[in-house]
Amino acid sequence: MTDDQNVDLINRAKTDFLAREKLFHQYRPQIKYIASNICKRPLDWDTDDELSISLIAFNSAIDTYDESKGMKFINYAKMLIHHGLVDYFRKEARFQYASLDTLTEDETVNMFEVKHAYKNYQETKASESQKEMVEDFNQILSKFDITLSDLVDVSPKHIDTRNTLTKIAQTLVADPVLFSSLLQSRRLPIKELILLTGTSRKVIENGRKYIIAVALILGKEEFSGIKHFIRFPKQEGGVGRWQKFKAWYSR
Known part of the structure; x- marks a missing residue:
């Protein structure tokens, strides 16, 4: 099923719990891939908070997606996952820098803040380790x-x-x-x-x-x-x- 063919399912998922669950199941591998790519390391569903943050962002993507804006749902979800992780890492001082090629042209990020957060993460993580x-x-x-x-x-x-x-x-x-x-x-x-x-x-x-x-x-x-x-x-x-x-x- 293509992203365009999922539009009806996405719209139903806004109010239909079973449709939402089906979307979660269908996109679960992609959510993990996107989050792992952003974090630049493999992630595990059982141990990594980053995947929980990504699921929350994906859930928000279902609620707020508007096909009339001309953006594919998966790209919109990727944007929200990226922003959700950046906010999480910035707050937790645990940011691992994601290169710009993980973003779509519709996404904007304050790269000064991202690099600063990444530097803090690297120093903090290295020192703790x-x-x-x-x-x-x-x-x-x-x-x-x-x-x-x-x-x-x-x-x-x-x-x-x-x-x-x-x-x-x-x-x-x-x-x-x-x-x-x-x-x-x-x-x-x-x-x-x-x-x-x-x-x-x-x-x-x-x-x-x-x-x-x-x-x-x-x-x-x-x-x-x-x-x-x-x-x-x-x-x-x-x-x-x-x-x-x-x-x-x-x-």
Whole structure:
């Protein structure tokens, strides 16, 4: 059924609940596609408020659509969905910018406000995501009796030492059995690491906290975003980077 053939159904849906339900069912995939395209990410009916906002806008489109204006219903619905999402994102500081090619020539948007809302969303979302990630990292560190302050204190000042400890952590992560043992027992498998790396017990014991922290970052996917803060193993300034990381988290 084409959009033009739907005009009678749309008109009936203004007062007929069953006709309205039929429209919702018929356009449901398009509503999801339009909203996902605007948000620039896949959306799920069960978890994403953006789709609820889109349904409300679609419902409003049914009530206010006027075929005499010469605009196709789906384009009119898209316009209302877009404006509804922009208002929602602006209020919630959660706007993801939609490019202009999602709009029809009949639509107008204050692009300065949209870009400003998008910038706020990106900054807020990134900060919230990073904070959550570091809070989770901090929690798992605590299970090993390690704090971010400890990492600042124990981070090697010399790049050779830092590289040695990082390679030990990489060796630990590369062995699924040893890494699993670390997570379960919360103890560094020192004997095994001595055999695998040829590093002295003293070096490994002194670098215990640093090795564990790096291993967690390298071995657990949810902490991969921390890598850009530390930039190990080959760059200078390891101590300073942990200090900046701790200072950022404490803001």
